[in-house]
Amino acid sequence: MFPPEHPVLLAVIVIVNWPIYVGFLRLLFDDSDDVVRSLGYLALPELLAILFNRSVEESWAELRLLLLLVMCVSVVLAQYCLATWLMKMV
8 A cells, every 4th residue: 555556646535535534633623722732732852741740631731742643644544545446347
């Protein structure tokens, strides 16, 4: 599957799915400040987080970022696999 057989198709799928990514963002995060705060928690090294007694809120923020990434990648891969399968059928 990788490198992709149809890189242009993959690029088009990534671009066209932009509204879906925004929907996932709105589903997982309250506002843009929440996203920025989550990215800040992600940037904090783990050792410092342990020393500063990391809270459950910080862990949940990092988990939401991971969920966002997994959801976006899975949508793109599913659509790409379906499109290439349909192209082979024709």
